[in-house]
Amino acid sequence: MSQFNLLIVEDEALVAAMIKEALAGSKFHVRATAFTKDAAEKYLATEPIDAALLDINLEGNFEGIEIGRLIRDQHHIPFLYITAHADDQTLHNAKLTQPSGYIIKPFTERDLLAGLEIALYNFHQRQSSTRDLNSINPRLKEPLSVRELDVLKLIFDGRTNQQMADELFVSVNTIKTHLSRLFTKLNASSRTEAIARIRELM
DSSP, X not given: OOOEEEEEEOSOHHHHHHHHHHHTTSSEEEEEEESSHHHHHHXXXXXXXXXXXXXXXXXXXXXXXXXHHHIIIIIOOOEEEEESOOOHHHHHHHHXXXXXXXXXXXXXXXXXXXXXXXXXXXXXXXXXXXXXXXXXXXXXXXXXXXXXXXXXXXXXXXXXXXXXXXXXXXXXXXHHHHHHHHHHHHTOSSHHHHHHHHHHHO
């Protein structure tokens, strides 16, 4: 059984201990536990972390979301939020960081293990999809940029222009510009034609 090194970011020592106990004997090895944002950043930079469980509300602040954004942009590992907060605004802010899962407190051992399993599966499915899309560039006269590949993946995921803008932290007009360039490179005039063209190339 492959072992996954896990980072727990949780400011309540008792909850962190409960998580560690729940994962004992599983393939998820708690490599490090961080009680603050600074400690989490240090572990991410220095330890071989394969996945992370992030409490959203650290010491009264929503710093868990900042850590999620850091992981998304720099560390590229699966992460889940584990939190008592499930209001619309918190969910909106959290989903923009593209977590692999979201576990609501209180949770059971089964919730935790199932959440981690699904998170790893979803993350690696997305990675595989991205690698497949990258393979089309050698077949194009003018290769797609990294950002155009991001937009292309979101087209396959069925995202609207506004959803793309939210996920990529750009304006809708910027998304429209990327789409225009993408369609030109693929010799397509719509999302449907773009998808059909990519399937031909793959």
